[in-house]
Amino acid sequence: MEIDNNPNPQWIQDETDKIRLSLLNELHRIENEVNEQFLSFKTDFDLRQPKICQTSKIISSDRQLNKTRLFIARNSILTDLFQTSHIRSLRNVFVAVLIIFVIQVAINDLVGNGRLNLHFELIFQCFANLHIALFIWLIMKLCTSVVVFMGFHYWSNNRISYLKNAKYLILPCREIVKHQLPVASSLIVLLEQLRQLMKTYSFVRENVEKVCLQCHKIMELNSNEDNDIEKITSPDFSKYLYFLFAPTLIYCDTYPRTAVIHWDYVLQMFGQVFASIVYVYYVVVRFCVxxxxNLNQNEITLPIFITVLFNSIMPGSLFLLLGFYGFLHCWLNAFAEMLRFADRMFYKDWWNSTSFAAYYRTWNVVVHDWLYTYVYKEIFILSGRKNRVIPAVCVVLLSATFHEYVMIFALGFFYPVMFLLFGVVGMAFLFFLPRNKGVVYNILLWAFLLIGVGLQSCFYFMEAYARKSCPPNDTIWDKVIPRSVVCRVSLPSTKLLHIDL
Incomplete structure (x- = not known):
């Protein structure tokens, strides 16, 4: 039997074609993967850019002011992070701590009182007269949704200026003082008042320019007598009503929408909001009260004050984290899901910030967008586009003023701790701390932030208990001067200031 040692040319050609096709397919696969990775990188890069309202673009040589507020479909950062088991474990740690708090308080009730105390008096006390707060909210919502829209519609069609009703600014504060609403109920009214004011300003500000452009165009067209008179169009009420409930403060005619509503996700978010409230209750009962x-029965010396201050850092830090998670993540995501609002970047990765400037920009993106669009940019343009310090100072002072406004009427007394820490100390950190990246600066920011929330918790609780124990003097200064400072002050021979609460 003879073996043919001569190779078949056709077989060689077939094998060569197979190898060539295999190489081409592999090159195409690599090329597709590279393109996908580049596209993903480009998309992530675009999403992380500063945002401005799309409907209020301002032509400027400054590249920061050229960028528009772009609403696109995206999840909140924590929503994506919770897909990782390691991040979910951190949330589980907080749940475990809450369970421990519940068990500890229950054991203390059994040992001290012989029975469980499940009445949650503190929560009901903070949310007392909730029906009055909700009625005030309903009045404000009707004024915002009906009066403002009808007034703007009347102005846009008649071009007649009108004065706004200033009672909207006074009514909530007057009703809070009249009915002596507690902290939680007052916060509902005050925060909703500020939210509706910002939404109203955004709606008017974004549509006034459109109406003026339409007026100018119609006047040009109507200069010819042969043309019919056109009517100015104003936004639909349905769009305005949707904007009033949407979790954004920047008005646009359209927003990206999701296809369906996941009601299980809505219930989950509202359940976690309730869990955050219960968490705050147990932190207050376990650590603050x-x-x-006990401090109310002793005189306060400097060592005692320092001890109380550092004991207040942990509960103050939990208030910060629970407020962020309960409102900025859970509450806003619940409403976004119910309204099919797809752009859910309500915050950024503020926990990775290495400067207070980055922290202010990323902590609350919803409010930051409004301040940047209608305060920072406007003042920057009015100042000649030469100085960024002036608009930055105005933004910080305005934000600090309204934070202090909320605290004054929610707590029922004037104690400008929030304004001093936010508007003075925070501004100093904003301009004088170096803006370098690194672990050290992130640690420093967290240290200053935790000390700040500890100071706020310490001073506000001290003043609240001082107003319970010290008698009022029935003067206007009693509401202005902190009672914890002037109630019982003595100068002992040891040269230490003692303040008895």
Whole structure:
């Protein structure tokens, strides 16, 4: 039997074609993967850019002011992070701590009182007269949705200026003082008042320019007598009503929408909001009430104050984290899901910030967009586009003023701790701390932030308990001067200032 040692040319050609096709397919696969990775990188890069309202673009040589507020479909950062088991474990740690708090308070009730105390008096006390707060909210919502829209519609069709009703600014504060609403109920009214004011300003500000452009165009067209008179069109009421409930403060005619509503996700978010409220309750009962009740019976020296201050850092830090998670993540995501609002970047990765400037920009993106669009940019343009310090100072002072406004009427007394820490100390950190990246600067920011929230918790609780124990003097200065400072002050021979609460 003979073996043919001569190779078949056709077989060689077939094998060569197979190898060539295999190489081409592999090159195409690599090329597609590279393109997908580049597209993903480009998309992530675009999403992380500063945002401005799309409907209020301002032509400027400054590249920061040229960028528009772009609403696109995206999840909140924590929504994506919770897909990772390691991040979910951190949330589980907080849940475990809450369970421990519940068990500890229950054991203390059993040992001290012989029975469980499940009445949650503190929560009901903070949310007392909730029906009055909701009625005030309904009045404000009707004024915002009907009066403002009808007034703007009347102005846009008649071009007649009108004065706004200033009672909207006074009514909530007057009703809070009249009915002596507690902290939680007052916060509902005050925060909703500010939210509706910002939404109203955005709606008017974004549509006035459109109406003026239409007026100018119609006047040009109507200069010819042969043309019919055109009517000015104003935004639909349905769009305005949707904007009033949407979790954004920047008005646009259209927003990206999701296809369906996941009601299980809505219930989950509202359930976590309720869990955050219960968490705050147990933190107050476990750490704050015992500390300041015992402090009320002793004189405060400098060592005692420092001890109380550092004991207030942990509960103050939990208030910060629970407020962020309960409102900025859970509450806003719940409403976004119910309204099919697809752009859910309500915050950025503020926990990775290495400067207070980055922290202010990323902590609350919803409010930051409004301040940047209608305060920072406007003042920057009016100042001649030469100085960024002036608009930045105005933004910080305006934000600090309204934060202090909320605290004054929610707590029922004037104690400008929030304004001093936010508007003075925070502004100093904003301009004088170096803006370098690195772990050290992130640690420093967290240290200053935790000390700040500890100071706020310490001073506000001290003043609240001082107003319970010290008698009022029935003068206007009693509401202005902190009672914890002037109630019982003595100068002992040891040269230490003692303040008895």
């Amino acid at each position: 015992p500390t300041f009740e």
